[in-house]
Amino acid sequence: MKSSILLLAAAATLSAQIDRIEGERIRPHVKFLSSDLLEGRGVGARGGQLAAEYIAAQFAAAGLKPGGENGTYFQRVPLRSVEVEPGGALTATAGGKSISFKWLDDFVATSHTQEPTGQFDAEAVFVGHGIVAPEYQWDDYKGVDVKGKVVVLFTNEPPSTDANFFKGKALTYYGRWTYKYEEAARQGAVAAIIIHTTPTASYGWQVLRANGRAQPQVRRAAGEPALTLAAWVTTDAGAQLLGLAGRTVEEMLQASDKRGFKAMPLGKIHVAGKFNFKLQDIETVNVAGVVPGSDPKLSSEAVLYSAHWDHLGIGQPVNGDPIYNGAIDNATGCGLLIEMARAWSSMEPKPLRSGWFVAVAAEESGLLGSRYFADHPMLPAAQIAANLNFDSFSPYGRVKDAIMTGADRTSFFALVQSVAERHRLSIKPDGHPESGGYYRSDHYSFARVGIPAFSINMGGEYEGRPSDYAAQKAKEEGSTYHQPSDEYKASWDFSGMEQFARFGLALGIEIGNLEKIPPRVDAK
Structure with missing residues (x-):
């Protein structure tokens, strides 16, 4: 009682x-x-x-x-703030054709090198979802050397209903855009371009467009691998980019989702970028x-x-x-x-x-x-x-x-x-x-x-x-x-x-x- x-x-x-x-x-x-x-x-x-x-x-x-x-x-x-200065250029060329991407309307980006300038002109390689996950026997970078190259990829991860394979329907960290850039840098890429789709990102382009501003970052440690350019492009811009290699967004996304996917050079596409960055601690x-x-x-x-x-x-x-x-x-x-x-x-x-x-x-x-x-x-x-x-x-x-x-x-x-x-x-x-x-x-x-x-x-x-x-x-x-x-x-x-x-x-x-x-x- x-x-x-x-x-x-x-x-x-x-x-x-x-x-x-x-x-x-x-x-x-x-x-x-x-x-x-x-x-x-x-x-x-x-x-x-x-x-x-x-x-x-x-x-x-x-x-x-x-x-x-x-x-x-x-x-x-x-932290260190990194802002893309006006006048930067991002282009893709192949077979005499060239595409110039427009800031905010076609792409947003930042740089992880935390240097005042960034410039590259490199071969483009498509790496699917850009995942290296030994526990799931999945490696999108297997058999390809992307050092000094531009990787093109999707966010998210292979779809699954099996809880033992990428945790089923729930996204793992491998599906996050932050991981994509981290892995691309570890692989030695000079730049990474994520093709946005609303289903794979879970939000529309307007959310990414709002990020076209100064981006705070953790101050980079000396010798830490980093991307000269970490970018997103719209679905339409991604379609133009892949189109230079005779590919479509739907085709490449389907290929990325299948076990046994192999990274592939995108024909003779070269992606070039030239940017100035405003840095502020x-x-x-x-x-x-x-x-x-x-x-x-x-x-x-x-x-x-x-x-x-x-x-x-x-x-x-x-x-x-x-x-x-x-x-x-x-x-x-x-x-x-x-x-x-x-x-x-x-x-x-x-x-x-x-x-x-x-x-x-x-x-x-x-x-x-x-x-x-x-x-x-x-x-x-x-x-x-x-x-x-x-x-x-x-x-x-x-x-x-x-x-x-x-x-x-x-x-x-x-x-x-x-x-x-x-x-x-x-x-x-x-x-x-x-x-x-x-x-x-x-x-x-x-x-x-x-x-x-x-x-x-x-x-x-x-x-x-x-x-x-x-x-x-x-x-x-x-x-x-x-x-x-x-x-x-x-x-x-x-x-x-x-x-x-x-x-x-x-x-x-x-x-x-x-x-x-x-x-x-x-x-x-």
Whole structure:
């Protein structure tokens, strides 16, 4: 009887703590962080610095202790910005025919050598998906030497329904565009050109077009292999390029998908490029606040919450608007992070383990801020019990389901299911595993160093709405992903964000109060 009373009391206390979360407290954070004043929160830009300072001020106001360097809330992240200067040229020639590709309309690119100039004129070789995966007996570079050449390829990977072959329908890291460039550089290519198709990339060309700006990168180590040009071309531009060799996009994609594919020189096609690059060393920051745990021993361990504060800054105007505000992506996640930090800090008693709240930089540039934190943690990775990541939340109200990207790869999945059930949420599988969501958000940076990590996202089954409501809203709003139209609206309903901030807080408290953390499993 006594134990039952204690359990009821504990449940009531937890419920009261969770109820501290209020959706209308999240609203002003989202509104400010996505305002034109912050100019799209670009990395290395004034607006990005304002965003970081704002989040640090909110952490301080909530009573969080500094979790950064030298008694501050900031961890410096050294990067190098690379921007293609106007006047660059990319051409392809064969048999007396020549094609000149137009910047943004036909291609976007950056350079990984981090040199002020880049020039090449080399044979083009088609390498399929550009994958070397011994565990799947797959090698797109087998039997071909691409040193000093230009590789042409598709993103994604061979389609599969077999979980033992490229993980079935779910994309592996081999399918990510970042891997394509990494492998091409390892193979000695001078340049890599990815042919975009919406099905293989999982997003339209407008998303890539928005990247035609300065690109932050990790500063290159001396001697590290790097591409002079890392480019994407449109489907139409890819068709023109392959057409010089008498090939089509459809034909080459089908060939790439088949076991036994062999890389092939593209006739006598030569691809030439001549570019100048504007280089700038920049220093951005991760923002970290800490609420110490209540247990003398377990307080050295932590539950780490994360959300990225950056977006795309100022870029190519769309309908006259050059500011990529990033309201949903990811001012919403930052709003949840700030509100959960406030609620955690105000709890009495505090959870046994410490709560770390980290707003990371440069997610849009390839998870650079979270990767830097994971590689240079402000506390040892072995002491981070779990990472709960928050990225992009719907402003259309409460839902009945949750997408827990990566949770099933951790030893916490049973606990996640239990807490979700108490919050009347059913856990739904990722509806588009082929898009590679597991590798596209900051939890992956922590998972790759062995920390149990996953992203918490809203599903698409809205309370009191028809089953196709999410699709209706998407049709009404159009695609705002990585567009200036991702802007805050006063009509937004923050009850769903309140719901998921409460769920995320409850889950973190449960982990924070475990007597013992379950053994880690290999997230791969």
